[in-house]
Amino acid sequence: MPEPKRRARKDAARNRQAVLDAADALFARSESPEDLTMADIAAAAGVGKGTLFRAFGDRAGLLRALYEARLEPIREAAEAGPPPLGPAAPPQERVPALLDAVLCFKLDNHRLALALEESGSGSPYQAEHYEHWHGLLLSALEQIPGMTDPRFTAHALLAATRADLVERLAGQEGVPRQTLRRQLAGYARRVATADPYASRPD
Secondary structure (H helix, E strand, C coil): CCHHHHHHHHHHHHHHHHHHHHHHHHHHHCCCHHHCCHHHHHHHHCCCHHHHHHHHCCHHHHHHHHHHHHHHHHHHHHHHCCCCCCCCCCHHHHHHHHHHHHHHHHHHCHHHHHHHHCCCCCCHHHCHHHHHHHHHHHHHHCCCCCCCCHHHHHHHHHHCCCHHHHHHHHHHCCCCHHHHHHHHHHHHHHHCCCCCCCCCCC
16 A cells, blocks of 8 residues: 555544544533534544544534444443353343443443434434344344244333433432342343243342
């Protein structure tokens, strides 16, 4: 590869990472993430607005890229990590673990998740990460004897982790983090067993 092209690619990769780092820091400390503009992020990253638009298309594209970057370690653990999150776990254990991972991610990244959902970028069900988690849940649910309609069940379980619902419960209603996790785990375990009256976890 000619040196100018190689240098241009390195510069583009470096600028992209600088933008993601700057956006990450701004969203982490902003009280109103919806007010952050592309100009704010470009200034914090030390690049021009044109660089942002070329790399990410628009604000929604930048939010999606930042969301995916934060989510990647959890995705790797779910795809190849140890039980209970990884694929070797029994499905009745993996289903609650997958949902807990999504819930904790939404709690830890609630401002970014809300900003992405509210960005007008289309239905959250069309997002790549939604299809990914739905596929993982579907795969686990299909292994459970007697499970009926696992595709719908995977959608219904993920609905309990929507960012706006998590924000209402944890933010507006003040439900403690561990309570939310315990309630979601109990719900998931009841769904993932043939006994609808299975006891809640301790």
